[in-house]
Amino acid sequence: MKNVWRKIFLSCSLVGMLTAVDAQQANTTQQEKFNEFTDRQGSPYRTAMGTPGPQYWQNGADYAMEVELDEDEHTLAGTVTITYHNNSPMDLDFVWLHLEQNRFKEDSRGTLTTPIQGNRYSGDTDGGFEIQNVSARVGRRGAASNRYLIDDTRMQVFLEEPISANGGQATISMDFKFKIPVQGMDRMGRLEVEDGVIYALAQWYPKVAVFDDVTGWNVEPYLGAGEFYLGYGDFDYKVTVPYDHIVVGSGALQNTNQVVPRELQNRLSRAADSDSTVYIISPDEVGNTSLTRPRQDGKVTWHFKINNSRDVAFASSKAFIWDAAKINLPSGKKIIAQSAYPKESDGEDAWSRSTEYSKASIEHYSEKWYEYPYPAAVNVAADIGGMEYPGLNFCGYESTGESLWGVTDHEFGHNWFPMIVGTNERRYAWMDEGFNTFINHYSTLDFNEGEYSSTLNQTRRFTNWLTSKDREGIDTYPDVANTRNLGMIAYMKPAMGLIMLREYILGEERFDNAFKSYIKTWAFKHPQPNDFFNHMENVAGENLSWFWNGWFYGTENIDLAINGVYPYGPGNYVVAISNRGDIPMPVLMEITFDDGSKERKTLPVEIWQRGDSWNHMIQTDKKITSIQIDPDRVLPDINSSNDRWPSDLYNNED
Template sequence: MKKLNLLGGILSLFLLIYSTPAFSQQGKDNNQKDFSEFMDRSGNSYRTASGKPGEAYWQNAADYQIDVTLDESNHTLSGKVTITYTNNSPEKLDFIWLQLEQNRFTPTSRGTLTTPVQGNRYNGDTDGGYDISNVSSKVGPKGASSSKHLIDDTRMQVWFAEPIPAKGGKATVSMDFSFKVPQKGMDRMGRLKVKDGWIYAFAQWYPKVAVFDETEGWNVEPYLGAGEFYLEYGTFDYKVTVPYNHIVVGSGKLMNPTEVLSKELQSRYAKAAQSDETVYLVSPEEIKNTSLTRPKQDGMITWHFRIQNARDAAFATSDSFIWDAAKINLPSGKTALAQSVYPMESNGQGAWTRSTEYSKASIEYYSKQWYEFPYETATNVAAEINGMEYPGLNFCHYNSKGEGLWGVTDHEFGHNWFPMIVGTNERRYAWMDEGFNTFINHYSSNAFNNGEYPSTLNQTRRFNGYFTSENREGIDNYPDVTDTRNLGMVAYMKPAIGLVMLREYILGQERFDNAFRSYIKTWAFKHPQPSDFFNHMENVAGENLSWFWKGWFYGNGNIDLGIASVQPYGGNYLVNLVNKGDFPMPVLLEFTYDDKSTERVKLPVEIWQRGDSWSYLHKTSKKVTGVVIDPDKVTTDINLGNDSWPIEVYK
C-alpha cells in the first residue's frame, strides 16, 4: 500500500510538471537526428552489412590483347585490340558498353562543349578522336560474328548475334583503331617537345569496357574532364612498335628485354633490379648513343608488356629519355623495380635525378603500412602533365623539383592503392580515390627521409578559410559537377582531413589501422561502394560512426566545440561544454595543473545526444590552471576563441 501511494505521488508530480503551458506546446528537443542513419546501409546477398562482398557478389572481367604502332612523323597511334569479356553477372547480356575516351578530343564532344569559355585544367586539343573500323563481336569460340555497334561521343555500344550467357559466359570484341596523339591531353596524356625529341605519354589510348555492376547496371557516364575512371579487372597483354631509337616503359612487366635492349643495357637492367641505390640504364650522356643501348640501328622495334589483375594500362615512349632504376623491397620478401624516365631538361639532383629514390620510398612505405604492391614495376615518367596515375606507372610534370616532385610522385604512386587495388568509381566518388590517397600521402610524406618534406595536413586548421567560405561544396558532389576551384578541397583535402581526424582523434591509430587495412584487403581488386566503406570501418573498428559520415562526408557543416566555463565544485571542477557546430564530435580535454603537469580526458560523442551543452565533473586533488579542447589541433574547429580556459593562457 505504501509503495502504491509513493508511485501515485510521483505520477501526480510528473503530471503537474508536464501539464504546464510551456511543456504542453512542445517536447524537449534532442540531437537524435545527428546520430541517425543517413543512407540505407543494410546488407544483402551482394554486399553485407559488415561491409564485405556477399555470397552472391560478382563482377565481370575484361582481358585485353593490344598491338599498336607509333607513327612519329604524323603523331598517330594505330593498331588492333581484342577484348575477351567474361559475364559473371546473373543475367544474359545482349550488348556491352565501351569507353572511347579519345573522342573527348573533338570539337563537338560533350567534354569540349561543357568546358567553360575561359578554360580550365581539363582543356584539350579538339582535332583528334578515334577512327574505328573492322568491328567484330561474337559469343564463345564458335559463335556467329556481328559487326553491329553504335558510337555516341565517348561511349560505344557493341551488340552480339546472341546474348552472352550469365554466370561465366565469354565473348570477344575486336576492332582496329587509330587516333592523333593530342599535344594537350587534358592533363592526363599527350606529347611534349623537348630539346632532343618528343615524349609521348599514352593513356586512355585503347577502347575499354565499361563496368556493369549490380548497383547501376552499365556505368556509362561520359568522359567530360574532372571525372576519372571506373574499370573492370583483367590481364593486359600489349605490344608497342616504335622507331628503333625509342625507349618504351609501360604498366607491368617487360616481356622481351633481350629483343629490345642491348647486352650492355640488359646487364644494367639486371644490376638495377638488385640495387637499393639508383643505377643508370641510360645516362644523360648516352641519350643519343643508340649503339650502346639498342640492339638494332634502323627501322622499327616492338616492345612487349604484360600486367595482370589490373584495371588499366599506360605507357610512354621517346628517343630522349634518361633512364634509371633501383630495387623495391616488399614485405613478403619479393622485389619489384622502381624506374624513372625523363629528358635532359629534367636532369639534376634537385629534380628528376631523385625520382627513383622517391618512387622506391613511396612504394615500400605503402606496401608495409597498408597492402603489398602487386605489380612488377613502378615507373615515373616526366611529361607535360601535372600528375596522373595508372597501374604501376605515373605521369608527372617534367619541370617538378624537390618537394614538388616528391609530392606529386608520392601522390600518384599512392593511387596504386586507391583506385588501382581498391577499384572504386572515380567518376562518381572522387573522394574514395583522391581523398583516401591524400590521406595515406600524409603519413608517407612525414615518414620519408625523417620528414624531409612534411605533410601539409600536419596543420589541418590551415584549411579553415575554405570550411567557412560561402562557396564551399560537399564531398558528395560528383567531380564533373564540382566547381574546379573547389575540387582540390572537395575530392582531396576534406576527405583526407576527415580520415586524419578519424584516426588521430576519434578512433585512435590501432582501431583505425585495423579497420582500414581490413577494408583494403577485403576489397582488393573489387568494386566497393561508399556504404561498403562505412559499414566495414564501423564493423572492424567497433564503432557506430553514422554521425561522422553524415556530418563530414555527406554534410557541409563545421566543427565548433567550446568551453563555456570552468568552476570549482565540491573540491573538484565542473567543466561546462557547448557544441556550437553543425554536428557532434567527441571532446578531448587537456588539463594543466599548478605544478605544470597535464592530464587528458576524452569524453564520448554521446554527450551530445540530449542537447548541445554538457557538464563534466573533473575529479582531482590538484589545482587546475588551464583547460583546452583538442590540444593537438587535429580537428578543424573553426572557432579557437572558445577552445580554452582561461582564454588568455592559450592565445
C-alpha cells in the same frame, strides 16, 4: 540532514547557472545527427559488414593489343581484341565500351562543357578515334556481329546472341587510330624537348565499361574532372615504335633480349639488385644509338604484360634518360623501380632522385597497408602535372625537390586507391583522391625521417574554405563540382576526415585494423561508399553515422567550446562545454594544474545525443589553471578562440 539539503541547493543553483550560460543551445536536440543517414542494409551481393556478399560478382575483360606509333603524323594505330567475362546473374545482349579519345573532338560533351576561359581539363579538339572492322561474337563459334553505336565517349557493341549469365564469354575486336593530342587534359599527350618528343599514352584503347550490381552499366561520359571506373583483367600489349625510342609501360617487359642491347640488360640486372639508383641510359648517352639501341633503323616492337589490372599506360621517346633500382616488398619479393625523363629534367634536386622517391613510396605503402602487386613501378617525366595508371605515373617534367617527391608519392599512392581497391573515380573522387591524400601524409612523414613536411594535420588552415558560402559537400560528383572546390572536396576534406578518425576518434590501432581490413577485403573489387562506411564501423566497433553524415555528406562544421569552469566545493570543478557546430564530436580535454602537471580526459560523442550543452565534473586535489579542447589541434574547429579556458590564454598560435 541540513548539510544534505545545502548540497542539493548548491547543485540546483549551479545547474541553473550553467544552463543559463547557453539556454538556447541547451534546449536544442541533436538526436537526428546520430540517425542513419542512408540505407546501409546488406544484400546477397554486399553485406551489412561492408564485405562482398555470398553472391557478390564482378565482370572482367582481358585485352590483347598491338599498336604502332607514327612520330611523323603523331598518331597511334592498331588492333584490340577483348575477351569479356560475364559473371553476372544476367544475360547480356550488348556491351558498352569507353572511347576516351573522343573527348578530344570539337563537338564532344567534354569540349562543349569546358568554360571559354578553359581549365585544367582543357584539351586539344582535333582528335578522336577512328574505328573500323568491328567484330563481336559469343563463345568461340557464335555468329559474328559488326553492329555498334558510338555516342560521344561511349560505344555500344551489339551481339547476335546474349552472353550467358554466370560465366559466359564474348570476344570483341576492332581496329582503331587516333591523333595523339599535345594537350591531353593533363592526363596524357606529347611534349617536345631538345632530344625528341615524349609521348605519354593513356586512354589509348577502347575499354569495357563496368557492369555492376549497383548501377548496371556505368556509362557516364568522359568530361574532365571525373576520372575512371574500370574492371580487372589481364593485358598483353605490343608497341611498335621507331628503332631509336625507349618504351616504358605498365607491367613487365617480355622481350628484353630483342629490344634492349646487352650492356643495358646488364645494367638492368644490376639495378634489379641495387638499393641505389643505377643508370640504364645516362644523360651523356641519350642519342647514342650505337650503345642504347639493338638496331640502327626501322621499327622495334616492345612487348608488355600485366595481370589483374584495370588499365595500362606507356611512354615512348628517343629523349629518355633511364634509370632504375630495386624495390623490397614485405613478402621478400623484389621488383624494380624505373624512371624515364629528358635532359631538361635532370639534376640532383630534380629527376635524378625520382627512382629514390619511387622506391621509398612503394616500400612504405606495401609495409603499412597492402603489398604492391605489380612487377614494376615506373615514373615518367611529361608535360602533365601528375596522373596515375597501374604501375606507371606521368609527373611534371619541371618538378623538383619537395614538389617532385609530393607528386611522385601521390601518384604511386594511387596504386592502392583506385588501382588495388577499385573505386568509381568518375562518381566518388573522394574514395580515390581523398584516401590517397591521407596515406600520402604518413608516407611523407616517414620519408628520410621527415626530409619533407606534410601540412595535412594542420587542419585549421582550411577554416576559411570550411566556412565559405560557396563550399560544397564531399559527395558532390567531380564533374558537377565547382572546379575551385575540387581540391578540397576530393582531396583535402576526405583526407582530413580520415586523419580525425585515426588520430582523434578511433585511435591509431583501431583505425589501422579497420583500414587495412578494408583494403584487403576489397582488393581488386568494386566497393561503394556504404561498403566503406559499414566495413570501418564493423571492424573498428563503432557506430560512426554521426561522422559520415556531417563530414562526408554535408557542409556542416565542427565548433566545440568551453563555456566556463566553475568550482564546486573542495576538489571539485564543473566544466561547462557546448557543441556550437553542427557535427558532434568526442571531447578531448587537456587539463593543466598549478604544479605544471597535465592530464587528459575524453568525453564520448554520446554526450551530445540529447542536446548541445554538457557539464562534466572533475575531481582533483590540485588547482586547475587551464583547460584546452583538442590540444593537438587535430580537429578543423572553425573557432579556436573558444577551445580554451581561461579564454585570455588564447593566442595567435591557434
